[in-house]
Amino acid sequence: MIEKALRYELNKISELENKIFPTNAPEGQKPPYLVYITSKKTSKDLDGVTKDRECYVMLNVLCNSYSQMKYILKKIEDIVVNLPLRNIGEDRLYIQDIDITDISETYEEQLKLQRGIIAFTVYYKEE
Template identity: 40%
Template sequence: MRYEILKAIPELNNQIYPTNAPEEATKPYLVYSRISTKKIKTLEGYTDKQGLSFMFSIMATKYGDMVNLRDKVEKMLLSLPQNKIGSDNSIFVEDLSINNIDEIWERQLNVNRGIIDFTIYY
């Protein structure tokens, strides 16, 4: 999905980090973490399909910049169902659910955080 984010939102300038951003990261940036994994099971047993829940945190100094980037990330996510993703188009996204969208001020980091919690099924 990193490929799709960078293609759709060049303003992030390759500033995408798993779990935590380094202290020297320049804003804006995106931090992602997997929240849960659901293996899909049928009456015949487990399939090769799964649902992965992620939390994206879009960090920006200015509130307006965070909202703009968060909206672009949301739009990109909503375009994924029924499409192949990845630099080699090897993953077919069956569906995607936006579970929650939120925003907070991170006082210690001095940044606005836009949060998108979603589940992708493939």
């Protein structure tokens, strides 16, 4: 659910449209593209499990050039920081808050690509 909603929002970045993949990109995928990993937790109160959820998300954008990676990473960051207090995706998932934990960059020697990383926790309510 959260992955689908995030993909919907990130597909608005023209350079990444239909080039967003869970865990790994297909072999031979031409950059730029985005891969992501998620790790979810449920919340409990005295009545048991609630509809409140949190999900750690790590977005990795891979590009041929450093300047392209910086440009797309900024577009991703702009979307992420504007997620809270609104509904996202086709299913209108309500995002309560986000907490960005890391924005970094590196060079992937094996792939010969620039990698930009944004890691954050998103807090949302699942219906």
